[in-house]
Amino acid sequence: AKEAGRACVEVYTGPVAAMRERRLRLEHRLRLAITNGSVRTVGQPIVDLATGRLTGFESLARWTDEELGPISPEEFIPVAEQTGMVVALGEQLLSETLTEASRAGVFAAGLSVAVNASPIQLRVPGFVELMRHHLVRLAVPPGLVVVEITEAILVDEDDPAMAALAELRALGVELAIDDFGTGYSALGYLRRLPVQVLKIDKSLTQSLGTEPKTLAIVDGVVRMSHRLGIRVVMEGIEVEHEAGLCRSVGADRGQGWLYGRPTPWSQITAVPDHAVPP
Numbered sequence: 001a002k003e004a005g006r007a008c009v010e011v012y013t014g015p016v017a018a019m020r021e022r023r024l025r026l027e028h029r030l031r032l033a034i035t036n037g038s039v040r041t042v043g044q045p046i047v048d049l050a051t052g053r054l055t056g057f058e059s060l061a062r063w064t065d066e067e068l069g070p071i072s073p074e075e076f077i078p079v080a081e082q083t084g085m086v087v088a089l090g091e092q093l094l095s096e097t098l099t100e101a102s103r104a105g106v107f108a109a110g111l112s113v114a115v116n117a118s119p120i121q122l123r124v125p126g127f128v129e130l131m132r133h134h135l136v137r138l139a140v141p142p143g144l145v146v147v148e149i150t151e152a153i154l155v156d157e158d159d160p161a162m163a164a165l166a167e168l169r170a171l172g173v174e175l176a177i178d179d180f181g182t183g184y185s186a187l188g189y190l191r192r193l194p195v196q197v198l199k200i201d202k203s204l205t206q207s208l209g210t211e212p213k214t215l216a217i218v219d220g221v222v223r224m225s226h227r228l229g230i231r232v233v234m235e236g237i238e239v240e241h242e243a244g245l246c247r248s249v250g251a252d253r254g255q256g257w258l259y260g261r262p263t264p265w266s267q268i269t270a271v272p273d274h275a276v277p278p
């Protein structure tokens with residue numbers, strides 16, 4: 001008990017305590033931000049790799065807190081998930097994304113918008129209804145909306161998230177597997193889920209030039225996807241060299257700094273055929 005007591009003292013004064021404090025503070029500030037609707041979204045271009053033409057955008061969350069400064073979604077989305085706040089947050093972000101993208105003329109130009117959905121959002125009732133509500137409200141063609149899910153979600157067929165995904169698909173919304181190649185095997189899920197898009201994680205994209213094995217794997221994944229009628233989006237393309245490698249394996253679409261940074265919807269003007277992000 002004495003040992004444990006000493007360990008505690010260390011824990012509450014050391015770096016662990018600092019992390020815990022930041023985490024609590026972040027949680028508090030995030031709750032406030034959601035109440036005030038101050039988490040926003042931006043759109044990052046996705047292009048056709050063969051022609052370079054814009055095909056759509058991915059919506060990404062952005063939050064700059066008055067006290068904490070800019071916080072990465074890599075940090076605040078997990079906090080939102082662990083606290084359940086991601087449900088309310090996700091509802092806001094979905095509404096904002098579809099509203100802002102409509103206003104920017106994205107759907108009128110026939111361009112698509114992808115939104116990230118946390119497994120937790122899909123497990124609570126209401127997400128599909130909310131999606132339907134916004135599609136109708138804004139007269140968005142459902143086929144222009146893509147819901148991105150991480151492989152990690154797809155663990156079990158009885159997961160209510162699986163039912164939600166089937167319902168989304170029934171609405172006409174497309175489904176994408178996000179971060180493909182980062183730890184979970186999506187192969188089984190490709191059999192079970194009506195997926196239209198596979199997004200290859202940037203860690204693979206950025207290794208194509210240096211790791212022959214990765215090149216072979218991605219090449220194989222693209223072939224397999226095409227046989228399944230699934231299109232492949234390469235993430236994290238930063239330089240032309242990477243784009244060339246992505247084209248060489250036959251991937252369909254590309255996303256990354258080479259084509260455009262995540263951009264506020266207000267700065268995006270979509271016109272048919274040659275939508276131009278700044």
Ligand code: C2E
Pocket residue numbers: 044059060061072073074077093116117118178179202235236237238255256257258262
């Ligand atoms: P993700 O869904 O894989 O999103 C792609 C991430 O790659 C984004 O990071 C994007 O800014 C970044 N990225 C794009 N192009 C490049 C590039 O060329 N090079 C590099 N190095 N990075 C690039 P971001 O915006 O920081 O988002 C991180 C993650 O947070 C996302 O990864 C996603 O998992 C999560 N996230 C972001 N927004 C949302 C959201 O609205 N809802 C949910 N549930 N998760 C979100």
Ligand code: CA
Pocket residue numbers: 058116148178
């Ligand atoms: Ca994503």
Ligand code: CA
Pocket residue numbers: 178179199201235
């Ligand atoms: Ca991704």
Ligand code: CA
Pocket residue numbers: 179
């Ligand atoms: Ca990711």
